[in-house]
Amino acid sequence: MKMSKASDGSREPLVHKGIMAGSKPEQPWMVYLSTFVAVCGSFAFGSCAGYSSPAQAAIRNDLSLTIAEFSLFGSLLTFGAMIGAITSGPIADLVGRKGAMRVSSAFCVVGWLAISFAKGVVALDLGRLATGYGMGAFSYVVPIFIAEIAPKTFRGALTTLNQILICTGVSVSFIIGTVVTWRVLALIGIIPCAVSFLGLFYIPESPRWLAKMGRDTEFEATLRKLRGKNADISQEAAEIQDYIETLEKLPKAKMLDLFQRRYIRSVLIAFGLMVFQQFGGINGICFYTSSIFEQAGFPTRLGMIIYAVLQVVITALNAPIVDRAGRKPLLLVSATGLVIGCLIAAVSFYLKVHDMAHEAVPVLAVVGIMVYIGSFSAGMGAMPWVVMSEIFPINIKGVAGGMATLVNWFGAWAVSYTFNFLMSWSSYGTFIIYAVINALAIVFVIAIVPETKGKTLEQIQALVNP
Numbered sequence: 001m002k003m004s005k006a007s008d009g010s011r012e013p014l015v016h017k018g019i020m021a022g023s024k025p026e027q028p029w030m031v032y033l034s035t036f037v038a039v040c041g042s043f044a045f046g047s048c049a050g051y052s053s054p055a056q057a058a059i060r061n062d063l064s065l066t067i068a069e070f071s072l073f074g075s076l077l078t079f080g081a082m083i084g085a086i087t088s089g090p091i092a093d094l095v096g097r098k099g100a101m102r103v104s105s106a107f108c109v110v111g112w113l114a115i116s117f118a119k120g121v122v123a124l125d126l127g128r129l130a131t132g133y134g135m136g137a138f139s140y141v142v143p144i145f146i147a148e149i150a151p152k153t154f155r156g157a158l159t160t161l162n163q164i165l166i167c168t169g170v171s172v173s174f175i176i177g178t179v180v181t182w183r184v185l186a187l188i189g190i191i192p193c194a195v196s197f198l199g200l201f202y203i204p205e206s207p208r209w210l211a212k213m214g215r216d217t218e219f220e221a222t223l224r225k226l227r228g229k230n231a232d233i234s235q236e237a238a239e240i241q242d243y244i245e246t247l248e249k250l251p252k253a254k255m256l257d258l259f260q261r262r263y264i265r266s267v268l269i270a271f272g273l274m275v276f277q278q279f280g281g282i283n284g285i286c287f288y289t290s291s292i293f294e295q296a297g298f299p300t301r302l303g304m305i306i307y308a309v310l311q312v313v314i315t316a317l318n319a320p321i322v323d324r325a326g327r328k329p330l331l332l333v334s335a336t337g338l339v340i341g342c343l344i345a346a347v348s349f350y351l352k353v354h355d356m357a358h359e360a361v362p363v364l365a366v367v368g369i370m371v372y373i374g375s376f377s378a379g380m381g382a383m384p385w386v387v388m389s390e391i392f393p394i395n396i397k398g399v400a401g402g403m404a405t406l407v408n409w410f411g412a413w414a415v416s417y418t419f420n421f422l423m424s425w426s427s428y429g430t431f432i433i434y435a436v437i438n439a440l441a442i443v444f445v446i447a448i449v450p451e452t453k454g455k456t457l458e459q460i461q462a463l464v465n466p
Helices: 029-063 067-116 121-149 152-176 182-188 190-199 207-212 216-227 234-248 255-259 261-279 282-287 289-296 300-325 327-353 360-380 383-391 394-425 427-448 457-464
Strands: none
Touching: 029 067, 029 121, 029 152, 029 182, 029 190, 029 216, 067 121, 067 182, 067 190, 067 207, 067 394, 121 152, 121 207, 121 383, 121 394, 152 182, 152 300, 152 383, 182 190, 207 216, 207 234, 207 394, 216 234, 234 394, 255 261, 255 394, 261 282, 261 383, 261 394, 261 427, 261 457, 282 289, 282 360, 282 394, 282 427, 289 300, 289 327, 289 360, 300 327, 300 360, 327 360, 327 383, 327 427, 360 383, 383 394, 383 457, 394 427
């Protein structure tokens, strides 16, 4: 197999090692600041996702909504997110990663204002649709931006912060929503959007996007700003420029181009991970956790608190080991835990349906759900987004990333919509189905997904798309 410059060991870039001889390695503070600003968008994402659960009863009472009307309000979030996923890739390619995040923040702010001041169902639904759009766009552009600015040595850990802040946003919404009104909770949702929007004026654009747009002077200045004034960026800059020049010889990517032979493996990996992440049951279980605990006879409020805390803690503990353990091992461990969690929950509901071991039912239910959410937070929650941000060549990243995010949001809608129907059909059968899907995910990861730990983006694409 012919090796490109990006994969040749002689062209190993000095991202973290490449500093002036005899100088002390610098901390990439601008990378940290840029990541913080970006993940404020992830926190905004989590706030949107977590809003409806604590606000449901109050919104229905204050605006006299029927169950159907509130269900429409809830589902519009995922429809807005699907629209955001379709359009965020082209927007990020046209106006840059920072421009796309500004658009996302603006949509969220407008949406939250519409919800907070809504006097009827129309303003409420339009606000929900707008926040959903911003949420879907953030879900694509934040991990892409972080992956493109971060040194390879801790790119995975920084990208994982995306999932940590999403989980934190959900948990904070749950907690704050118990002590403030739904209108105030909506206004609070504006805060991370505003921080992200304003912070974007103080951080640099993605150097890879600047190189792609032919803005060479800005590209080198930005790369030096991110790596430190004493860092030797020559080798990394040359590698990025060489790769961009190669890609510029290719025609502009269209949706049908994703099915070309040279891109098919990248598409299969990214789309497959998104399908398994969602159809393994996460949004059905997440959206209806309180209902699951209630049916199993476990105290709902206690279960939700344990759920929220565990999700954030496991995801946070996972971040430092991403670049040590690697993406693939975490995916495998996570998917295995998901299978075990689903099977424990299935046993719980089987016992309940057959009127057996009454005292064991609630214990098994909460253990199963906690094993499930802990396992999801340990790998399948963040790793598909990390791999997706790394796996696509830059010339198709906009189109492919947008479509992968769309697949993810369609899966989120499909699972959350069908969950109650499946539970009505067979509570334990539902969890068995999810266990089978997660078992298939293990096979998929072993057979298809490569390890990207410690490789530059250019080396990854040379490996996946030789």
